[in-house]
Amino acid sequence: MFLSQAGAQPRMWEASPSEHKKWVEVFKACDEDNKGYLSREDFKVAIVMLFGYKPSKIEADSVMSSVEPNTSGIVLKEFLSIVRKKKEAQVYWNEIRHIFTAFxxxxxxxxxxxxxxxxxxxxxxxxxxxxxxxxxxxxxxxxxxxxxxxxxxxxxxxxxxxx
Structure with a gap:
């Protein structure tokens, strides 16, 4: 109650142009057949490349279930949105860790x-x-x-x- 009222909220985070470019490059590298989308396995490889961990079955299921209907996988726009949200959460978690460590x-x-x-x-x-x-x-x-x-x-x- 108290902390949320005090305004403990994540700030909006923007990717730098070089980071955005890296995400696009990873998407293209994982889309080996130039299908225009990432399959479930392609997505897992992309996350390993960007975040250094293999997504759990639950995380992969969640992402794949949110894919636009009538598509076979995650298109670039969706991928960039997913990666931005993951990065935003990572930055926010690091801020919380930093505050805790300072205390x-x-x-x-x-x-x-x-x-x-x-x-x-x-x-x-x-x-x-x-x-x-x-x-x-x-x-x-x-x-x-x-x-x-x-x-x-x-x-x-x-x-x-x-x-």
């Missing part, structure tokens, strides 16, 4: 109430301590007095619209 001054892999107090004193010095405690308790999902990265990420994404 985790002792490199423990979790945040304590004291970490929260120090962070809030820097960004919102007049915020009452009871509010900081309320936020900490809300973010600490398992009530173990530690906010893991998973807890923190969940809180930062709370209230975001799913696309």
């Amino acid at each position: 985790d001054r002792h490199y423990r892999g979790y945040l304590t109430l004291e970490d929260f107090k120090k962070a809030f004193r820097q960004v919102a010095p007049k915020l009452p301590e009871r509010i900081i405690l309320e936020v900490f308790r809300e973010v600490d999902q398992d009530s173990d007095d530690h906010v893991s990265f998973k807890d923190f990420e969940y809180a930062m994404n709370y209230g975001q619209k799913a696309e």
Whole structure:
């Protein structure tokens, strides 16, 4: 509740011209027969080339089910949209990780109430301590007095619209 109201939202991200060009080149390289689209297997290879991991069956199924009807695969325009969204999510996740790491001054892999107090004193010095405690308790999902990265990420994404 609190963090989403505070405006923790992903910023729109734009690919640089060179990055956009790379995506088009990867599409063309994976479309070996110049069909004008990527098959399921072509798509998997393209994702490995761009992101360094093989998409799961669930991810590939999800993408293939969203393909325009009456086409045999993913056309360039759809591919670019998919890649942009994946890159946007990656950039946003990295921003969340960076913020978490900045709060985790002792490199423990979790945040304590004291970490929260120090962070809030820097960004919102007049915020009452009871509010900081309320936020900490809300973010600490398992009530173990530690906010893991998973807890923190969940809180930062709370209230975001799913696309």
